[in-house]
Amino acid sequence: MRIGELADRTGVSVRALRYYEEQHLLGSERSPSGQRHYPDSAVDRVRLIQQLYAAGLPSRSIVELLPCVVTGEVTPELLDRLSAERARIDTRIGLLVDTRDKLDTLITAATTTFRTGRPCP
Structure with missing residues (x-):
């Protein structure tokens, strides 16, 4: 093609x-x-x-x-590189999950503020 x-x-x-x-x-x-x-x-x-x-x-x-x-x-160096990249991605995933959880908390607080008129905690 x-x-x-x-x-x-x-x-x-x-x-x-x-x-x-x-x-x-x-x-x-x-x-x-x-x-x-x-x-x-x-x-x-x-x-x-x-x-x-x-x-x-x-x-x-x-x-x-x-x-x-x-x-x-496959070489031993390649296996090490693959493992290192996977570990780096796992770290990024963990950070993204933490950020998502913080956003969920903020969304819940903002929704409560919007509905009740009380300031965000």
Whole structure:
């Protein structure tokens, strides 16, 4: 598939797909006229890249992790890196849950204030 179709199927801009190639996150074959062509598997790869970006991983970390996904190649260093990224994500999740709980408390207090006219505690 060409770059525009991959962009449509993944919801990622053409510009972002070109960036992924520059960062060695995604590869394509070139036609004689220079057009990029991607295999169907590129859709899943782009979605994975997007998930990893959303989790806060920089492109250099994603490049290090992709061989495990693509070829099954695993090294002790990669296992350490995967574990460290998971621990970092767990920490972020914990902080987000704490923030959500504080917002719930604030929403409850604000709702009470709105209904009763009394100031927020």
